[in-house]
Amino acid sequence: MHSDAAEIKKSIRTYMMVGAALLVFTVITVAVNQVHLGSVAMNVTVALIIASMKGSMVAAIFMHLSHEKRWIYGALLLTVAFFVVLMAVPLLTVSDTIGTPIHAAPSAAAEGAHEAH
Amino acid sequence: MNIPYTVETRPDTGLANGKLGIWLFLASEVMLFGALFSSYIILRTGSVEWPHGELSVWLGAINTVILISSSVTMVMAWASLKLNDFGKHRLYLILTFVLAGVFLVNKYFEYADHLTRGEGPWHSTFLAIYFTLTGLHGLHIVGGMIVMGYFIGPGAKMWKKNPEQFTNRIEYTGLYWHFVDLVWIFLFPVLYLL
Numbered sequence: 001m002h003s004d005a006a007e008i009k010k011s012i013r014t015y016m017m018v019g020a021a022l023l024v025f026t027v028i029t030v031a032v033n034q035v036h037l038g039s040v041a042m043n044v045t046v047a048l049i050i051a052s053m054k055g056s057m058v059a060a061i062f063m064h065l066s067h068e069k070r071w072i073y074g075a076l077l078l079t080v081a082f083f084v085v086l087m088a089v090p091l092l093t094v095s096d097t098i099g100t101p102i103h104a105a106p107s108a109a110a111e112g113a114h115e116a117h
Numbered sequence: 118m119n120i121p122y123t124v125e126t127r128p129d130t131g132l133a134n135g136k137l138g139i140w141l142f143l144a145s146e147v148m149l150f151g152a153l154f155s156s157y158i159i160l161r162t163g164s165v166e167w168p169h170g171e172l173s174v175w176l177g178a179i180n181t182v183i184l185i186s187s188s189v190t191m192v193m194a195w196a197s198l199k200l201n202d203f204g205k206h207r208l209y210l211i212l213t214f215v216l217a218g219v220f221l222v223n224k225y226f227e228y229a230d231h232l233t234r235g236e237g238p239w240h241s242t243f244l245a246i247y248f249t250l251t252g253l254h255g256l257h258i259v260g261g262m263i264v265m266g267y268f269i270g271p272g273a274k275m276w277k278k279n280p281e282q283f284t285n286r287i288e289y290t291g292l293y294w295h296f297v298d299l300v301w302i303f304l305f306p307v308l309y310l311l
Contacts (some may be wrong), residue, residue: 016189058299
C-alpha cells in the first residue's frame with residue numbers, strides 16, 4: 001500500500017482540480033441559462049453539452065474509468081449501446097401513424113373533384 | 118468458507134469480484150434512469166406547453182454543489198485509506214454522509230413547498246415526472262447513506278482485520294456514490310433549467 005503513496009498523492013491533486021472544475025461548470029450552466037441563445041433547442045443543447053462534460057469528468061476521474069480493465073469497458077460498451085436505443089425510443093412517436101387520418105387528404109381531394117363535376 | 122477474489126484479482130477478468138459486481142449493478146442503474154429520461158423526452162416533446170421557472174434554480178444549484186462536494190469527499194475517503202490514514206478516511210466519510218443529509222433536507226423543503234401549495238405529482242405532467250425522477254434519485258441518496266452509515270459504524274471493524282478488503286469496499290461505495298452524483302448532474306439542467 002505504501003508503494004503507490006506518491007501515485008495516490010498525485011491523484012488527490014487531480015481530484016481537487018476536477019472538483020473545482022465541476023463547480024465552475026455548474027456556475028457556467030446556471031449563467032448560460034440566464035441568457036437566451038436564440039431558441040429553446042439551442043439552450044437545451046448547450047446545457048446538455050456542459051452536463052455531458054461534467055458527467056465525463058466524474059466517470060473518468062472519480063470513477064477511475066480513464067484507467068480500468070477491459071471487462072468493465074466491455075460491460076459499459078454494451079450499456080451505452082442499449083442506452084442509445086432507449087434514448088431513440090421517443091423517435092418512434094414521430095414515425096407512429098396510429099390515429100393519423102392518412103387517407104383523409106386523397107379522399108378530400110376526390111370529393112373536391114366530384115364537386116367540380 | 119471465504120468469499121473468493123475480494124482482494125486478489127481473478128485471473129480471467131483481472132478484477133476483484135466486487136469491482137465487476139458494482140459496475141454490472143451500475144449498468145442496470147443506467148438503464149433504470151435511462152428509461153425515465155426517455156419517458157421525460159416523450160412527455161416533453163408530446164406536451165403543448167412545458168412550464169418554466171416552477172422550481173428554484175438556486176436551491177437546485179446549491180444541491181448540485183453539495184453533491185459534487187460529496188463526490189470529492191468520497192474519493193478522498195478512499196484515497197486516505199490507500200495512504201493508510203484511517204482517521205482522515207473516517208472524517209471524509211462522515212463529511213460525505215453529512216453532505217448527503219443536507220441534500221435531502223434541501224429536497225424536503227422543496228417537496229414541502231410544492232405539496233403545501235397542492236402541487237403534488239398529480240398536478241401536472243411536469244410535476245409527475247419531476248417527483249418520479251427526483252424521488253427515485255432521493256431513494257438512491259438514502260441507500261448510499263445507509264451503506265456509508267454502516268462503514269462509519271459496525272462495518273469499520275474490518276479495517277483492523279482486513280484493510281485491503283475494507284479499502285475495496287469503500288471504493289465500491291464510492292463508485293455508487295459518484296454515479297448518484299452523475300445522475301444529478303443531468304437531472305439539474307433537465308428539470309430546473311430547461
